[in-house]
Amino acid sequence: MRLQRTLAFSRRTLLQFRHDRRTFAFVLVMPLLMILIFGYTFGGDVQGIALEMVNQDMGIPQGFLPQLPDGLFLANDITENLNEETLSIHINSNREDARQRVHDGNAWVAIVYPENFTQTFLTAILQPGTIPPPKIELYLDGTNPTIVAAVMKEITGAIQNTLSELSASLNITETNMPITVDQVYVYGGGETRFIDYFAPGVVSFAIMMVTTMITIILFVNERRNGTLQRLLVSPASEAEIVVGYALAFAVIGIIQSIVVLVAAILLFDITIVGNILLALLVILLLAFGHQGLGILLSAGAKNELQAIQFIPLILFPSILLAGLFWPIESIPSYLQPLSYLIPLRYGIDAERAIMLRGWGIGEIWIDLFVLVLFAVLTLSASVLLLKRKN
Numbered sequence: 001m002r003l004q005r006t007l008a009f010s011r012r013t014l015l016q017f018r019h020d021r022r023t024f025a026f027v028l029v030m031p032l033l034m035i036l037i038f039g040y041t042f043g044g045d046v047q048g049i050a051l052e053m054v055n056q057d058m059g060i061p062q063g064f065l066p067q068l069p070d071g072l073f074l075a076n077d078i079t080e081n082l083n084e085e086t087l088s089i090h091i092n093s094n095r096e097d098a099r100q101r102v103h104d105g106n107a108w109v110a111i112v113y114p115e116n117f118t119q120t121f122l123t124a125i126l127q128p129g130t131i132p133p134p135k136i137e138l139y140l141d142g143t144n145p146t147i148v149a150a151v152m153k154e155i156t157g158a159i160q161n162t163l164s165e166l167s168a169s170l171n172i173t174e175t176n177m178p179i180t181v182d183q184v185y186v187y188g189g190g191e192t193r194f195i196d197y198f199a200p201g202v203v204s205f206a207i208m209m210v211t212t213m214i215t216i217i218l219f220v221n222e223r224r225n226g227t228l229q230r231l232l233v234s235p236a237s238e239a240e241i242v243v244g245y246a247l248a249f250a251v252i253g254i255i256q257s258i259v260v261l262v263a264a265i266l267l268f269d270i271t272i273v274g275n276i277l278l279a280l281l282v283i284l285l286l287a288f289g290h291q292g293l294g295i296l297l298s299a300g301a302k303n304e305l306q307a308i309q310f311i312p313l314i315l316f317p318s319i320l321l322a323g324l325f326w327p328i329e330s331i332p333s334y335l336q337p338l339s340y341l342i343p344l345r346y347g348i349d350a351e352r353a354i355m356l357r358g359w360g361i362g363e364i365w366i367d368l369f370v371l372v373l374f375a376v377l378t379l380s381a382s383v384l385l386l387k388r389k390n
Helices: 003-019 021-042 074-080 095-103 117-126 145-170 194-225 227-232 238-268 276-298 304-321 336-341 343-357 361-389
Strands: 049-055 087-091 109-113 135-142 180-188
Touching: 049 074, 049 095, 049 145, 074 109, 074 117, 074 145, 095 109, 095 135, 095 180, 135 145, 145 180, 145 194, 180 343, 194 238, 194 276, 194 304, 194 343, 238 276, 238 361, 276 304, 276 343, 276 361, 304 336, 343 361
Parallel strands: 049 087, 049 109, 135 180
Antiparallel strands: 109 135
């Protein structure tokens, strides 16, 4: 091996970047972009969890007990110890309305303090064994184990802090001041696993990734080989070409989804509550939309190397901002609005709503509308692009 030849090949490779500045910029900028996005999204704790608060506790007035001259409103004390950054608390006076908001997906949890909460607490302390301990009622959307864990950590922590503060006033140890938490799961349950929450996102992401990648590379390759130009001068219209490709990728996407779902059911026993055909419809819309996006992006690439550069620009924001691995609530608040621009978010939301909550079209129509709009816009733009090139 001659060093001179080796260096000559290295010099030739590096000089190619001088003529392809976009690739050189991609090599420099993409790692920086990745570390910034990963750092901001992975580094965040879950915040802004929507919680409905129903406080019916009457408390006890001042002077009722010598040990508590200022009175006691136990529910208020516990609420004040809740972290308002983690929990976005909305006061609700109606228990059924609060529970309905959880049922409709507008809140993750509803917490209810009964009317005699403080009185029951004091009676259980002063007259042990005479009555059951006081009870806090929780209505939980258990489809996301990460959210449930964060909620339970905050509530149990607030209870423990409140009991610690009261133990000195009442001269009683915390172990003698029990408060029970009654958990009622509107969806899911304590047995819901991360794989149950993760599987719908993986299916959606796999379809998005494969469809976009194959479409970009395929169209660049066919344009370079002249195949696309021959198709454009054939009797077939641009719309027929685009829809034909879209149907082909949709079929591939559905086959992929069936394989993934069957494997997940057989190997990991994932939970599927809703209509599997509706879940496949969501996947079909995702495939249509990203196939059109792939055609549009391929127009800006001269070769396969430039085409591949578009793929991370689509994949990483989708992975990090669409709620695939962790809840949207864990993303910094100033980045959360960007998630509404990611079509994959609506596909994942719809898949999880169908598979974990058993929702139908009536509940996920907004997600379906966005996916249909995305597919129509990208496919229509693809048809116009091909007409322009023709």
